Amino acid sequence: MEQKIYLDGKFVTRNEAKVSVFDHGLLYGDGVFEGIRAYGGKVFKLREHVERLYKSAKAIMLEIPMDGAKMEEIVLNTLIENGIEDGYVRVVVTRGEGDLGLDPRKCPRASVIVIADKIALYGDELTRNGIEVITVASQRSLPIVLDPRIKSLNYLNNIMAKIEAANAGVTEALMVTREGFVAECSGENIFIVTKGVFVTPPAFLGILEGITRNVVMELARAGGSEAREEIFTRYDVYNADECFVTGTAAEIVPVLKVDGRTIGSGKPGSATLSLVKKFRKLTAGEGTPIILRVSKSASRR
Numbered sequence: 202m203e204q205k206i207y208l209d210g211k212f213v214t215r216n217e218a219k220v221s222v223f224d225h226g227l228l229y230g231d232g233v234f235e236g237i238r239a240y241g242g243k244v245f246k247l248r249e250h251v252e253r254l255y256k257s258a259k260a261i262m263l264e265i266p267m268d269g270a271k272m273e274e275i276v277l278n279t280l281i282e283n284g285i286e287d288g289y290v291r292v293v294v295t296r297g298e299g300d301l302g303l304d305p306r307k308c309p310r311a312s313v314i315v316i317a318d319k320i321a322l323y324g325d326e327l328t329r330n331g332i333e334v335i336t337v338a339s340q341r342s343l344p345i346v347l348d349p350r351i352k353s354l355n356y357l358n359n360i361m362a363k364i365e366a367a368n369a370g371v372t373e374a375l376m377v378t379r380e381g382f383v384a385e386c387s388g389e390n391i392f393i394v395t396k397g398v399f400v401t402p403p404a405f406l407g408i409l410e411g412i413t414r415n416v417v418m419e420l421a422r423a424g425g426s427e428a429r430e431e432i433f434t435r436y437d438v439y440n441a442d443e444c445f446v447t448g449t450a451a452e453i454v455p456v457l458k459v460d461g462r463t464i465g466s467g468k469p470g471s472a473t474l475s476l477v478k479k480f481r482k483l484t485a486g487e488g489t490p491i492i493l494r495v496s497k498s499a500s501r502r
């Protein structure tokens with residue numbers, strides 16, 4: 202089946218899915234995005250992802266040319282159009298076409314792109330083997346510069362962090378604040394588990410408030426554990442019993458080594474593994490069913 206991409210009200214082929222070279226998303230990284238997962242014919246936390254998209258857009262004064270309900274519909278229809286029941290959806294909203302100046306008022310209409318794709322399932326292998334992480338020099342931007350809670354099209358800091366990790370031959374990059382507080386990884390949030398207590402940095406520290414992160418906190422608490430948002434340093438990571446990262450694409454991945462220090466036993470810990478089990482049960486069980494909703498915006502070609 203040929204891939205169909207939603208682009209400004211139409212489904213087009215991959216080859217036809219092109220934006221203007223005057224699009225401010227391209228020229229200036231002026232836009233926002235979301236990454237969403239579908240499991241077994243259901244979209245996980247669709248409402249939460251769409252809400253975060255609109256919050257990101259509001260923060261950069263970008264008007265998305267449809268409401269949240271319509272956006273949810275478009276995500277579902279894109280999955281249907283591509284016959285995908287298990288996959289990844291990327292929603293991108295750019296400022297749209299303007300001129301070569303910065304002024305967003307020259308961009309009359311935001312562009313909406315929705316791509317549904319299959320996802321490489323390396324879940325079990327990652328859960329079994331875990332990953333190694335190093336601290337990198339690249340930082341998330343300060344909230345006064347560009348608030349990392351905005352999932353914007355400006356991901357260069359994170360990409361540079363990823364490059365630093367790759368240059369060091371490890372999978373992920375740990376980003377810290379300029380004070381040395383642990384922030385997050387290049388595309389995942391981080392948790393440590395010490396004496397059974399789950400700790401993750403608070404969102405106001407300057408991180409993306411991950412949806413998987415929030416689900417993990419809920420799951421930990423529902424299982425009777427304590428889960429806290431707290432500022433901590435790399436010292437706490439090195440001396441934690443367990444460490445793992447969370448994200449829509451990565452799900453929950455054990456971290457077994459940080460900056461050359463073995464974390465805990467050096468194997469995925471029991472708290473992490475029990476959480477992975479609960480997370481899988483949840484993603485298999487709940488979500489918005491991928492069924493056709495009445496849609497006027499998504500006309501076929």
Ligand code: PXG
Binds near residue numbers: 236359412413448449
């Ligand atoms: N922190 C950052 C900086 C992110 O970009 C997360 C945490 C996890 O958030 P969610 O809501 O997904 O639990 C992200 C996720 C990828 C990829 O391919 C991931 C993200 C963005 C782009 C690519 O892994 N964002």
